[in-house]
Amino acid sequence: MGKIKKIFRYDNVGILFVLPAFVYMLIFVGYPIIRNVILSFQDVTAANLVRGDKTFILFDNYRELFADSVFVTSLFNTLRYTVLCLVFQFVIGFLLALFFNQRFSFARPVRGILLVPWMIPVTVTALMFRLLFATDIGVINYILRSLHLIGENIEWLTTPGTAMFALICANVWIGIPFNMILISTGLTTIPKELYESASIDGANKIETFFHITLPLLKPTIESVLILGFIYTFKVYDLVYVMTSGGPVNSTHMLSTYSYKLSFEMFKYSKGSAVANVLLVILLIVGVFYIKATTKGEEEE
């Protein structure tokens, strides 16, 4: 009797609210994750995908991957790309959120319209940026030329370093509204009385920002960054349409390389192994996030 009561203690009731969503995700994504781990330890290619034995070769796929220069490139590409995108889109998004949080005539409508880049399917965005960054007909080259910043057209998408830059630009463009709107919504949760009392206390804007806005926005910022990290880290559509991993594999990401191995080269197990490397890295980031966000909560 006492035990049952304990299970239905106030806090444990909460699990009932979470369970439906949890079960849903478990059904649809849990099985793929487990299957993928198993697949990555096997030797599945075209020859034994349908018939024949699937042998467990344990870590051989992973060992081979780390000797594969394209894999190593895509690993570092993914990290570099994610960090750079995140920094730019977060900072710009944050500044815009603060800017539009002021009460002036156009604040709301303009902020609303700025969301439009987020509504465009990524494949379409990728096409648009391919046009902007085109060598001969690209308007970006034209503008840079007119400003005398460059003498000759830059071959953005056919030179390894600049192709990465173009990808980052496109992603930041998509990411700015994402960051802006989530931080804007976060700002609304801060009680206005706090600002009022701060201004009575004679605090200036910068002080209120660091002492009130930032600390109270912390949970929102953490969520935005972790989500941004995860979604940027597994970028696929954008790279696939803009560069397909080229030129000469210089913009391959873990996700695009995993796709290529699985569905173009028929190396299913290796493709899974790449995906799992991606998963493990994100898992580490995720654990840090949970640790940071739930620290000190228990005592409340």
Next chain:
Amino acid sequence: MKKKRVISLLAVLAMTIGMLTGCGSSAQTQDGAKPEESGGEAQDSPADASAEAEGNGGEAVTIWYYWETEGHQVALDQVIQEYNASQDTYEVTAKYVPFADFKKQLSIGASADELPDIAILDSPDHASYVEMGIFEDLTGKFDVSSYYEGTVNSCTVDGKLYGIPFGANCLALYYNEDLLTAAGCKVPETWDELMDAAKALTTDSVTGLALCSVQNEEGTFNFVPWLWSTGATSYDINNENGIRALTFIQNLINEGVMSKECINWTQGDVMNQFISGNVAMMENGPWQIPTMQAEAPDLNWKVTLIPKDSQYASVLGGENYAVINGGNVDGALDFLTYATSEEKVKFLMDKFGYISADKMIAENQFEADSPYTPFVEELNYAMPRGPLAEWPGVSDAISLAFNQVITGTATPEDAAAGAQATIDGIVK
């Protein structure tokens, strides 16, 4: 005011839920009617439903293909309609799966045991799927003795026939005759002449030559004629010949007679550049001809053999029919017997801008002055890629090497050595 908004929001929510459950139940009834077959379409619109009802009620036979060109789709559809009207045992339906998705869909379909009855696939991939074990052995069921050897080889594994060539194509050199005359060049036959012509043709607004160089099978398709022309093979690149081919391509870029942008141009893009007059010569296939004739009727162009280094060479392209085992094999065979008859082949080839894989048909397929005729001649020099189950790996190495020299990220020597190392790892 605020309350009103909440109410309207709830109303919308209720409506959507209503919609969801409403549609959900109609989907339920579909489930009973085998949703993976065409029965699921009934809900879409009355027009569709009646179109479905017009079917002859025979056993379903499905085809997957990847041609996005409308003319191709219409032509295939016409043959299917005629077949369906000619008998009532089987009813064939064709589904378009985009090329970029085709391999993925077949791989996933194979894992999930959800495949069509016939697949019309790119010939270099054929061997991989045979190895997967999803294709029916067709040995002795079709007479392919009069077909081009290369096309039959592409669907033969260990002496067994696992497919029927749909049609053949190969690459050749298109040139803009007006530009060539204006520049005072003769039609190039060798690499040196090609280089000279390209230099003479290149101006501020026109580049001399373009060939699709994307880093995938499409790029490989466009590279191997140059590789093979030197005497190198797909599996043996790190030698004088292979390096010469890579160096030639590199020189085209360095001399400015071919644009680096080619690495982002598909064969369709190359054709568009050609008909817009931005490019004076291009390597491309015969399937572009119908589009070119329709979109640029005034452009004065001709086709010739790809200029040679030590020998003429081209690459064999095209699709094969394959029958999936475990599916409706009898229906598939029946349809294929119909579709590979001389009359239907002629019709399809004509609409596709392809050359029949059947030599007997191909030789009389075109008039002497037809733009297709050079392709029939080129076909004699065309070799298939593979057939090899691991061809995608070899192809990847080749297209990488060519892209490295185009982008200047590796010397021809290093690119050749790199490709060879990968290929040796595959073909031991």
Next chain:
Amino acid sequence: MNEEKKVTKKKNILLSVTALLLLCVLLFPLYWAFITSLKTEQEIFQNPPTFYPHILNLKSYAAQVETGDFNMFRSFANSFLISLGATVIAVLLAVPASYGIAKYRFKARKGMLLSFLVTQMLPVSVLLTPMFIMFKNMHVYNTWISAVLADATIGIPFSVLILKNYFASIPKDLEEAAYLDGCNRFTAFVRILIPIAKPGVMVCAIFSFLYAWGDLAYGMTFILDQEKRPITAGIFNFMGQYGTKWSYLTAFAVVTIIPVALIFIFMQKYIVSGMTSGAVKG
């Protein structure tokens, strides 16, 4: 930062002008796509480029309406249906889940939060095959339901993570006041907490909708019939068919953007105010 304080007139003008400038810079790619779609191919290749179409060319739009199997309007309807379905599932499941995570300290909480994140950590490429097998067994393969179910898996974890901060920021005494009024936990959640968290719910609904709207891989893989596929699948047809024929491609882009943008602009009053109207008013 001082939301309630209206700015002075001079500052208002200055800020408004800045806002419009920002708008121009950030939306320039869209403008460029739009004018490119109205140019002729020759003009697109013209150097220096033109910043408005000198010769108006509407041909590229005519080509969008119907090509082969692909029907623009039906694709839109499909996309809309799929996105709406995914949104409803995501919101219905994520709202209570985020509330549970924010307001209750049960044991499995951290683990559950982490598992929501983990579900987003696999690239789409390796999810496709197992999901395909599942949908086939559920007999929803090649129906829009499969795309709805798959797309909802993007929206749920996202919404849980964003909404949990919302519920957490609602003071406990509000909830307790509701109990005093005779509410139980469930009715308090529905009557008091959800209305307060409305901006957050709105944002989650919008994002879930847009994730589903932009999805390509699921719609392409699980739905084989052209007439049931979402609009994003049409991009593949166009890319294959027209390569880099920019007038056609950008016209397609514009056509895909306009309906969503219109819906958004018409509903802006509700969406934006829903998202940012003062949440916690004590």
